Amino acid sequence: MRFERRDHPSRALTLLAPVGAILVALLVAGGLIALAGANPLRAYGLILKGAFGSRLGISETLTRATPLILTGLAAAVAFRARLWNIGGEGQLYMGALAVAGFGMIPALVALPAPVAILLCLAVGAVAGMVLLLVPLGLRLKFGVDEVVTTLLLNFVAVLFVSLMIEGPMKDPLAFGWPQSVPVPDSAVLPQLMARTRLHLGLLIAVAAAVFTWWLQSRTVFGMRARAAGLNPRAAAFAGVPLGRTLIAVACLSGGMAGLAGAIEVMGVKGYVTTDLSPSYGYSGIIIAMLANLNPIGVIGAALFSAVMFVGADSMSRALSIPSYIADVTVALSLLTMLVAIFLTQYRIRR
Amino acid sequence: MSVLFDILSSVGMWEAVLRIATPLIFGTLGVLLCERVGVLNLGIEGIMTFGAMVGWLSVYNGADLWTGMLVAAAAGAMFGLLHALMTVPLGLSQHVTGLGITLFASSFSYYLFRLAVPTSSSPPTVEPFRPLAVPVLSDIPFVGPVLFTQTPPTYLALVLVALLAWGLYRTPLGLALRMTGENPHAVDAQGIDPVRLRIVTIMAGSALMAMGGAFLTLAAFNSFFPTMVQGRGWICVALVVFASWKPGRALLGALLFAFFDAFQLRLQTVVDGVPYQLFLMLPYLLSILALILMARRARVPQALMQPYRRGER
Numbered sequence: 096m097r098f099e100r101r102d103h104p105s106r107a108l109t110l111l112a113p114v115g116a117i118l119v120a121l122l123v124a125g126g127l128i129a130l131a132g133a134n135p136l137r138a139y140g141l142i143l144k145g146a147f148g149s150r151l152g153i154s155e156t157l158t159r160a161t162p163l164i165l166t167g168l169a170a171a172v173a174f175r176a177r178l179w180n181i182g183g184e185g186q187l188y189m190g191a192l193a194v195a196g197f198g199m200i201p202a203l204v205a206l207p208a209p210v211a212i213l214l215c216l217a218v219g220a221v222a223g224m225v226l227l228l229v230p231l232g233l234r235l236k237f238g239v240d241e242v243v244t245t246l247l248l249n250f251v252a253v254l255f256v257s258l259m260i261e262g263p264m265k266d267p268l269a270f271g272w273p274q275s276v277p278v279p280d281s282a283v284l285p286q287l288m289a290r291t292r293l294h295l296g297l298l299i300a301v302a303a304a305v306f307t308w309w310l311q312s313r314t315v316f317g318m319r320a321r322a323a324g325l326n327p328r329a330a331a332f333a334g335v336p337l338g339r340t341l342i343a344v345a346c347l348s349g350g351m352a353g354l355a356g357a358i359e360v361m362g363v364k365g366y367v368t369t370d371l372s373p374s375y376g377y378s379g380i381i382i383a384m385l386a387n388l389n390p391i392g393v394i395g396a397a398l399f400s401a402v403m404f405v406g407a408d409s410m411s412r413a414l415s416i417p418s419y420i421a422d423v424t425v426a427l428s429l430l431t432m433l434v435a436i437f438l439t440q441y442r443i444r445r
Numbered sequence: 446m447s448v449l450f451d452i453l454s455s456v457g458m459w460e461a462v463l464r465i466a467t468p469l470i471f472g473t474l475g476v477l478l479c480e481r482v483g484v485l486n487l488g489i490e491g492i493m494t495f496g497a498m499v500g501w502l503s504v505y506n507g508a509d510l511w512t513g514m515l516v517a518a519a520a521g522a523m524f525g526l527l528h529a530l531m532t533v534p535l536g537l538s539q540h541v542t543g544l545g546i547t548l549f550a551s552s553f554s555y556y557l558f559r560l561a562v563p564t565s566s567s568p569p570t571v572e573p574f575r576p577l578a579v580p581v582l583s584d585i586p587f588v589g590p591v592l593f594t595q596t597p598p599t600y601l602a603l604v605l606v607a608l609l610a611w612g613l614y615r616t617p618l619g620l621a622l623r624m625t626g627e628n629p630h631a632v633d634a635q636g637i638d639p640v641r642l643r644i645v646t647i648m649a650g651s652a653l654m655a656m657g658g659a660f661l662t663l664a665a666f667n668s669f670f671p672t673m674v675q676g677r678g679w680i681c682v683a684l685v686v687f688a689s690w691k692p693g694r695a696l697l698g699a700l701l702f703a704f705f706d707a708f709q710l711r712l713q714t715v716v717d718g719v720p721y722q723l724f725l726m727l728p729y730l731l732s733i734l735a736l737i738l739m740a741r742r743a744r745v746p747q748a749l750m751q752p753y754r755r756g757e758r
Contacts, residue, residue: 181544237740239737243679244733247680247733250675250729254725255726258722261722417556417559423553426545426553429544429545430527433531433542434535
């Protein structure tokens with residue numbers, strides 16, 4: 096058996112890859128559900144019902160998808176340029192913390208809401224950028240591989256958040272719970288649906304995806320970033336400024352992750368805790384791969400993950416299947432997607 | 446100053462260094478093996494988690510401690526096989542495959558753990574490995590209790606370091622292994638199949654990683670809980686760079702690292718006014734520092750992250 100590269104991967108096959116990958120992942124996870132003594136079809140039915148069956152379910156799914164779109168974009172733009180940003184989780188926390196810290200400035204309360212919101216979003220994005228520029232700097236200056244450094248910085252970031260919310264940023268009115276002071280009312284994102292948690296952040300995330308798509312497919316920067324990822328040496332030879340391109344990519348990637356944290360604080364939680372993110376940053380990596388690094392595809396992949404997470408919560412209550420099954424399924428779909436992408440690019444020959 | 450002296454002169458401190466180093470030694474040797482044949486294995490964090498869970502679960506269900514270690518090793522080898530099949534014959538991205546394995550293996554561990562132990566406000570414990578005093582040697586003052594009253598897996602880890610150092614540099618298999626990480630084409634030309642060698646080595650390395658994880662539940666914490674591995678796997682990946690891919694130096698790195706960890710734990714209790722989070726950050730920051738110091742100096746295996754396809758350059 097050997098593999099032979101296809102000259103032109105067919106478009107239909109490329110579009111079908113994620114569908115096939117998700118189906119195989121669901122099949123394997125179904126086996127695990129059966130192992131727990133439940134009917135997999137019934138479990139999947141309950142997951143869909145939990146995610147779409149009610150107004151509340153739909154709003155929760157979309158609320159959950161919001162940060163996932165942004166962390167998915169963070170991974171997608173970075174991976175495309177072969178910048179291995181695995182630090183989305185830490186960047187998200189820094190974005191969230193920065194917004195809460197910025198919100199402590201008294202003058203902010205007096206600002207009109209649109210101005211306060213825009214300022215806070217910018218602050219969150221910048222904080223995320225900074226946390227990614229450090230490992231990128233280490234790579235450019237000392238040749239340190241950014242995979243491990245971004246991973247390690249995730250732990251440092253969460254510990255830093257813990258330090259701040261138990262220290263200078265602690266909410267004195269929280270009955271001793273370690274949580275930050277709340278963001279001012281002027282910076283709270285308006286709701287999209289009455290009596291739900293769905294907020295303006297969803298539209299911001301979708302706009303970010305469209306913006307990223309435009310940037311990547313219609314600008315010189317997008318072309319340079321792609322070239323830097325495909326073949327850095329050839330790109331440098333063709334005149335692409337590698338360092339500057341990577342810095343711009345890092346700003347975009349870290350910025351998206353920071354924005355995810357900012358939006359989560361301003362739209363859903365209102366304050367920062369160390370369990371703000373159920374590993375949105377790591378899920379972003381899966382989402383980016385499921386989307387084949389396509390920014391518009393990220394929206395769909397984020398929705399798939401959100402459906403699994405929200406649906407599994409209600410399914411696990413009904414069938415007493417651990418809700419970790421959602422994480423298992425989503426992680427499995429990353430592995431199956433890698434193989435599916437391979438099959439779109441290669442033919443198997445005997 | 447006398448506080449520092451008290452900490453550094455206590456037997457407990459030095460005995461803890463070796464204990465804390467043990468899972469790191471297993472993990473670092475595992476990463477080292479994989480990378481010596483040219484494959485980055487970022488599955489380590491998840492494989493350690495799974496090893497910790499499955500080792501604990503076996504013992505919890507009545508198996509003896511060594512069976513638990515063995516089950517963990519076998520499970521680790523299976524994840525290694527998955528990683529190897531995806532990265533070696535298929536040549537998929539080693540970064541993304543490894544992360545995928547980590548995410549899958551850790552969520553799978555939590556799922557199985559929850560199935561086996563549905564409700565647990567305080568995680569159930571098992572009877573762990575007891576320290577085993579080596580006769581005569583453990584009577585040496587200071588050195589005796591530090592080196593020779595450890596748990597059996599710690600001795601095993603130290604033996605493995607020596608075995609690996611000898612095997613890699615003094616045996617034909619070791620030569621083939623190192624060559625596979627430097628130039629798989631040359632290995633192929635010698636009539637050895639680099640693909641098969643890579644697959645088997647990754648399985649062995651992943652088994653070691655899982656044993657490191659099992660040490661956490663079977664000798665250190667006595668119970669399993671989610672997120673217990675706490676980035677130890679990633680630290681091992683950093684330590685291998687620090688060690689320049691040499692087993693002896695890997696041991697040194699793990700010990701140095703464990704020294705700082707044991708030291709900060711004790712320092713925390715005597716220093717007032719410094720937030721404990723700063724101490725907890727130290728291991729991660731030290732790992733980054735180690736990477737900065739060694740990144741340009743270390744001799745990277747030349748074929749690391751290069752998929753091998755016969756007849757393709």
